[in-house]
Amino acid sequence: MMALTSAATLCRLPTMTPKQDSPRLTSQSLKVLKLFVESSSHAYSGAEIMKVTGLSSGTLYPILFRFEEHGLLESAWEVGKAQTLGRPRRRLYSVTRHGLVVARSALSELAVPGLRPAFGRS
């Protein structure tokens, strides 16, 4: 183990860039983005997102997959093992910084009914 005494600046290399082109945004996917914009520090399971957005499983998951692939959302297993929890582990989705930028931009450009009041903080 070596000492980490250093004065430093991190440099960003080209290979650090994820697949960050924006996916097609529909009114349904905007509902999902809106949820994450409103509480960007919170991580949601698929069932929670379905409950809040009213989207069905068959509609929601392709959206989540697409967002994850484009770096707007990221997901991780909840802490703990299934045996300990006594149920299957939940996969929790959270928004990335890139996702927040894209979401706020998209929501501000599009007049989505019921969505506009939610992002006055950008």
Added chain:
Amino acid sequence: MVTLISMVVASVILSLVASEVEQWFPWLAARLVRYEAAKLPRQSERMTEQWLADLDEIPGNVGKLLYAVLLVVRHASLAETVPTEEEAPGPQIVSVETPTISVSAPPAWITSTAVLNPPSVTLTGHAPSVLVQGPPLSASVQEVLRIADHRGHPAYMSTLVQPLNLPLHFASTSSSPTTPGAN
């Protein structure tokens, strides 16, 4: 009169049958979820566990069945968009030396190399507990650390560096740093 009695008996029997059938919905939903996950071109194991966890959260037997049926119905869309497999190893710290920290990562990782140069921040201490002090980090620094954290791989730095003057926790295999600069 006979007709009326027949109707009552029939409705009772039907309600009993419906109730009995509904008890099977969660089982059927789990079977459908496993079936759909198995048909995906990748990530079958992950989706099985993830969707079973969703089923566990959804109240009501009918709701569970509907959840599973709609996944099966949208198979083509799911199969097309399901994310690529997770990279097996997280980024590993391959060298830590003053004033450079190099991080090795698979090509698909967003973080491949992080180089620390003077004089914006100071790292003091030893892994796995390092104190970062200095002016606010650049956006790229914060992103590197955050991505490493949220990807679910506790392989690099597991604490966000915002604000500064907080301890950074290296939860990685950094105990065996090798080949300085070999990246």
